[in-house]
Amino acid sequence: MVIGQRTPIVPAESLQRDLENAIEGQVRFDRHNRMLYSTDASLYQVEPIGVVIPASVDDAVEAIRVCARAGVPILPRGGGTSLAGQCTNRAVVIDFSPNCRRVLEVNAAARTARVEPGVTVDELNDHLTSLDGAASGLFFAPDPATSRHANIGGCIGNNAAGARSIRYGRTSESLLALDVCLANGTRARFEKGAALHHPDARALTQAVCDAVARHAAAIRERFPKTVRRNAGFGLDMILHAMERGGWRSGAVSTEHLAEVNLAHLVCGSEGTLAVTLGAELTLHPKPAAKGLAVVGFDSLDAAIERVVPILATNPSAIELLDDTVIDLARANTEYRRYVELMPRPVGGELKAVLYVEYFGENGDEIARSFDSLRRTVAGESMEAHTNAAAMLNAWKLRKAGEPLLHGIPGHRKPLTFIEDNAVPVENLSAFVTQLRKIVTQHGTTAAYYAHASVGVLHVRPLIDLHDERDRERLRSIAVAAADLARSLGGVMSGEHGDGRVRTPLLERFFGPELMGAFREVKRLFDPADLLNPGNIVDLTGHNPRPLGSITQNLRVDAGFDARPTTPPPPAPSPETYFDYTDQHGFDGAVELCNGAGVCRKKQGGAMCPSYMATLDERHCTRGRGNALRLAITGQFDGEGRGGLQPNWSDPGTIETLDLCLSCKACKTECPSNVDIARLKAEYTAQRYRERGAPLAARVMGVVRMLNRLGSALAPIANWASTFGPTRAAMNAILGIHPDRSIPRFAASLAHDWRPASGTGRPRPVPEAATPRVALFGDCFTMFNEPGIGLATRRVYEAFGYGVDLANAGCCGRAKISLGLLPQAILEIDDTLERLRPFIEGRHVEAILVAEPSCLSAIKDDWLALKLRTPIALRRRLAEKAFLPEHFLDARWDQHPRRPTLGQPGETVLLHAHCHQKALWGAETSAAILKRVGHAQLRVLDSGCCGMAGSFGYSKGRYDLSMRIGELSLFPALRASPGAIVCAPGTSCRHQIHDGVGARAIHPIELLERLLPA
Structure with a gap:
């Protein structure tokens, strides 16, 4: 129920x-x-x-x-990122x-902005930065960790705050006015003094203030005095406004309403009082100078004990991370680099860090703040940063703290139910000490992080919701934590709100009188109880809410006809093609998505290209993760399957997955490492197991055979791809969009390879022979762009290597992406057998793979597929496999020879491949170009190009493919018409050609140009 x-x-x-x-x-x-x-x-x-x-x-x-x-x-x-x-x-x-996301007005002189509710915090601040004049020096101060994807409307609904609330307060402190729609469809504007000028606002304001006056004594007694509080309705803010207007007791007159702003009551009401249509916000000047110190501690207690003394140094933020988050970040491809920047405690292991930020008028002021901090934390390790990039990198780890926790292996997961307690900061150490005892007494552990400066601690106990004993632990810990917070002068929620998880505890916390006051206010705004009913207050008779409702309507129960306290039986696990042992099965891999919504960001990085282009929940990583979870538990089928039978042919899930580009950005950029590309391939393969693969997929999957045939008949094939009737037939059979060009075929690379270098197995060589490398003959370098292979050979021979061509077969990338996994497994095992001599060859220093998507198959997918080839051999290959430009840089001081290179002077724009950015980073191509003197190199923050192998050919996906290209890549290229465009990926080069008419070259071709003639 x-x-x-x-x-x-x-x-x-x-x-x-x-x-x-x-x-x-x-x-x-x-x-x-x-x-x-x-x-x-x-x-x-x-x-x-x-x-x-x-x-x-x-x-x-x-x-x-x-x-x-x-x-x-x-x-x-808004963003749907609520934790309660x-x-x-x-x-x-x-x-x-998707659509209500305009910045309507910026008044730099008044330092205000008017916005619609769907604009995100970062979008607003980026817009301000882009403006001319004084406006570019302003910003919206509340900075929740979800600022890239948190909507302003959601920040208002939750009264969001963030790391710098010690300086700027919560959203309510930056909120001047709200345009709202009431539950009956009436529009209203709430602002300070509205009651004096608008009759409708006066009536509602008077009624609210009369209710507050009746319960003033209880409000003064029971409302917590913490800096951060977000439980119940903000009746204390209305009371304080009445008092500023002169009210002390008795009847409330019109004069007493002058300071009252109902926007501050709606703020934090979780959509239960009114619907936000627009907001007028206060902006703040950007600090002239910033500094961020990271202090390492050998225990959590040591870190927390320093918080109060550090506050005396006047920081703008103090944030805490414990070793649970740090260890998870260390194991995460994207975030481990930020852990390496952290200071190590003197003589101990890193168990906690404090981020201490300072704002100032100039660098000297920041330096003095750092000096004061060093004296305060004397004896602890500390790193101080004033460089903007270094500070941004440090903050990235703190902002990823919550979703990173979902990467914890095992059935117990760090859950959000006591994650938002707030106490007076002087009581924080006592709170943590006693809360740890509570958690330990309940037989579990927890992660600790958050806003130490204001006494808000995000505590995430590890709980298995499939275990009835753990469900009881959850309820018991929730009650004990709420009682502990109240005993120390705190509150259950400092910023995340009440929602379903804390509403059942509100009467216990505030008492019957204030809960009655909350219901009075709810009836004034929404007498029919239409707006988000049941949150904060319940007008249907469930008063107080039973504590058992904390564990009702859990997502792990959905789709099962079971008592709320009875965990559902596990769905049967299918025989999969990938190995999901580390994720406890395919269903465990799908459930890694916790709904944090990082994939809903609208700028920066590559994740998620289809969402950035469509702004549609169905087409973000979270939407796909949800669709997969619901499909494999049978929940899209309604009551019929009861959640026991996976549905591998759900039409909605197929449509949702169809617009996934398999770019792998989510594997890295998602803090929970949800690899939708792999999950999509698995789901599709399971569907094909039941129903068979369509003709177009089967044809696209044999790309090596098609390219080999096209290469053998290159003149005819190239003519046919542009001749009207044959091209129309190709379009009809394969579903290709008529505006998409077909790659040109060329004579096979093997034909032009020097016989002395071989075309298969390496030649036996003596001990002192020249070191060798092998070039993996991928389907495109072999048959479409052999010039890349020849450039690789020439460059490596100039560096003193013998170069062999490993014409071993296909990496299976096309089949993997298309879900043809049984065929991919057979093909990969055959390719591995032919690669064995190169893998085991003593004098083969590296196996070079020019195409990033092929390299990602070898280094990532091949290690996870259930192949017959021993995993040890696959791992040896993964260690030996490199992009050709990356190996040159990685072994720069070890090459047999160092050729004299020309001095480049051109501007170069580098667009890295999505798989490359996700798994190894763009620097694997950029580093060597910088090393050899390309001072004018610019690595584009261009996300995905939109091509993604066969994705961009499809009639139904071509338009989306081009829209993705227009997000950032195409505009960046048009802005520098004379620059050399460099792209390691064949799909990227193809998309650049079709999108802007430019010819992009591989980085190894750029290096070849620097060799002597």
């Missing part, structure tokens, strides 16, 4: 029709879309009635009015994030 759930007055079909007739935006009532909005970043899953994606805020108002007339609950939603379950409900979800 969903607490607060009611039966809508009208059938869903009628409601859907009314909404479609009323609005311009999208109305999605199919089960697939409903289920993708059934979760957030919390423990919970509740299937909504439907989803509305308004085209504008006016559209959203019309949708609210339709729902209000029908008596249907409404749930406004407040974004899940049996309601019509209104998603503001």
Whole structure:
């Protein structure tokens, strides 16, 4: 049962029709879309009635009015990153994030901005930076860890704060006014003094203040005095405003309303009082100078004990990470580099770090702050940074703390249910000491991190929700932690809100009188209880909420007809093609997605290209992860399969996965390392096992055979690919878009390779023979771009190597990406057998792979597929395999010879391949170019090019492919028309050709140009 759930007055079909007739935006009532909005970043899953994606805020108002007339609950939603379950409900979800994201006005003189609710914190701040004049020196100060994908509307709903709240406060402190829609569809504007000028606002403000006056004594007594508090409704803020207006007791007159701003009451109300349509925000001047110190400690207690003394040095932030997060980051491909920057405690192991940030007027002031900090933490290791890039890198690890925790192996996971306790900072050490005892007494452990400067600690106990004993632990720990926080003058939630996880504890914390006051206020705003019902207060009679409801509507229970306290039986695991032992099976790999929504960022990095182009929840990593989880547990099939049988042919899941480019960015950029490319390949292979693969996929999968044939018949094949009738036939059979060019074929690289170098196995060589490398003959270097292979040979011979051509077969990349895994496994095992002499050859220093997607297959997928080839041989190959340009740089001081190279002077734009960026970084191509003197090299932050192998050929995906290219790559290339364009990936070079008409070259070809003639 969903607490607060009611039966809508009208059938869903009628409601859907009314909404479609009323609005311009999208109305999605199919089960697939409903289920993708059934979760957030919390423990919970509740299937909504439907989803509305308004085209504008006016559209959203019309949708609210339709729902209000029908008596249907409404749930406004932004990024869906809530940790307490407040974004899940049996309601019509209104998603503001795709279209309601404009910055409406910036007033630099007044230091204000007006925005729509769907703009993210980082988008607003990036927009301010891009403006001319004084506006570029302003910023919106609240900085939650989710700032790249947290919507301003969500920050208002949750009263978000972030690391620098010690200086700038919470969102409510930066909120001047709200434009809202009330539950009945009436629009209103809440701002300071509104009650004096607007009759509608006056009536509501008067009623709220009368309620606050009746309960003033309880508010003064029971509301916590912590800097950070976000539990219940903010009646204390209204009381303080009344007092500033002169009220002390008795009746509330109009004069007492002058300072009251109902926007501050709506802020933090989790969408239960009004729907935010727009906000007027206070902006702050950017600090003239910044500094960040990272202090390492050998124990968590030692770190926490230093917080109060450090506060005396006037920092702008103090953030804490414990060794649980640090160890997880050390094991993460993307984040381990940031751990290496951390100081090591003197004579001890790194167990905790404090990030201590300072703002100042100039560098001298920052230096004095660092000196003061060094004296305060004397005896501890400390690294101080003033370089912007170094500070950004340091902060990246702190911001990834929460999602990183989901990478913990095992069935117990660090869950969000006591993760937001806040106490007066002077009581933080006592709180941690006693809370650790509580956690230990319950037979588990926890991770600790967060905003130490304001006494907010994000504690994540490890709990297995499939274990009934752990569910009881969860409820018991939640009660004990709430009682402990209250006993120390704190509160259950400092910033994450109440939602489903803490609402059942509110009456225990605030007492019956204040809960009654909360219900009074709720009825004033929303008498029909339509807005996110059941969160914070419940008007349906469940008062107080039973503690057992904390473990109701869990996502692990969804789809099962089971008592709330009975964990469901595990779904049967299929026989998979990849090995998921480390993730406890395929279902465990899918469940790594915790809903944090990092994949919903709209700029920077490569993840997730299809989301950046569509802004559609279905097409982000989280949407795909949810779709996979729901499909393999049978939940898209309704009641029929009861969650026991995986559905490998769910149409919605197939459509969602179809727009995944398999770029592998999520494998690295997602802090939980959810590898959707691999999961997509597995799911598709399981579907083909049941139903067979389509012709187009089977044809595209034999790319080596096609390229070899095209190479053998190059003149004819190249003519046929441009001749109208034959090209039309190709388009029809393979589903190729008519505007996509077909790669040109060339004579095989093997034909031009010197016989002395061999075309297969290496020749026996004596002990003192010239060191050798082998070039892996990938499908494109062999048959489409042999010049890359010849350039590799020439460069390596100039560096003193003998070069062999390992024409061993295909890496299987095309088949893997297309889900043809049985065929890929057979092909890869054959290729490995032919590569064995090069792998085991004593004098073969490296196996060079010019195509990054082939190298990623060898170094990543080959190690995870269930092959017959021993894993030891595959690992040896992975250690020996390099991009040709990377090996040159990595062994720079060990090459047999160092040729004289020319001095480059051209501007070079380097676009790295997605797999390369995800698994090894763009520096694997850039480093050698910098080393040899390309001072004008610019590594583009260009995300994915949009081609992704066969993806960009498809008729149905061509337009999206080009839109992805237009996000950043194409504009960057057009902005530098005279530059040399360098791209290691064949798909990238192809996309650049089709997108901007430029010829891109491989980095090894650029190096060849520097050799003597």
